[in-house]
Amino acid sequence: MDKHALRQLIVERLAQDFDVLQRAAQTAYETATHEENVAENKYDTLGLEASYLATGQARRMEEIRQAQGLYQQLTLREYDEQRGIEVGALVTLEAKNGQLQWLFLGPEAAGLKITLDGRLVTVITPRSPLGQSLLGKREDDEVNITVAAVRQAYTVIHVT
Incomplete structure (x- = not known):
């Protein structure tokens, strides 16, 4: 994308x-x-x-x-594995059940949903629990967050 x-x-x-x-x-x-x-x-x-x-x-x-x-x-940079995920990254996550989701880590407009190349991309910000957890992560890293006392685990599949 x-x-x-x-x-x-x-x-x-x-x-x-x-x-x-x-x-x-x-x-x-x-x-x-x-x-x-x-x-x-x-x-x-x-x-x-x-x-x-x-x-x-x-x-x-x-x-x-x-x-x-x-x-x-916003300056969109190519993904740099040394810096990991940062604002401007387009991230593909996989949940434990195999479900994929596409996220764009933006500076604002959290919750905005955009369809691109037939995929639904959700905008999140570093202020959200998931956004905070993603900062600095790399491909194949696991991300864990707790929402409403429910622990959710994801694997970073791809970052651009």
Whole structure:
């Protein structure tokens, strides 16, 4: 899989998410400031709720804008076995049951899922338990994490 193509797809998806969120924030803002939504009593909270929603969406838009910038500036290096897995690595993991998963260790946008070459790639960050565990690992290394008191073990199959 081509990491450069993956990065481009991530930037495009973030741009799409930003556009959708921007329209939603504008709608919430218009609802919050519309003259019909002025509170008539303390129980009339539609305008206030829309204001909170618009504020939250504006924060999320800023997070997406920052993530876009980080991905556009991200230098994608070839995998170096001496340094091991680092931000920008595309990793293939195999679970004990043989199931494969593809992960991209990115600077932001954790949880984003992108389809590339017919494979579903999940973006994770070094702040996640799995991302932390992967840093510095090499091909054929084992990675163990505990999620909700359940231990999960993976083998690093391939890194690009």
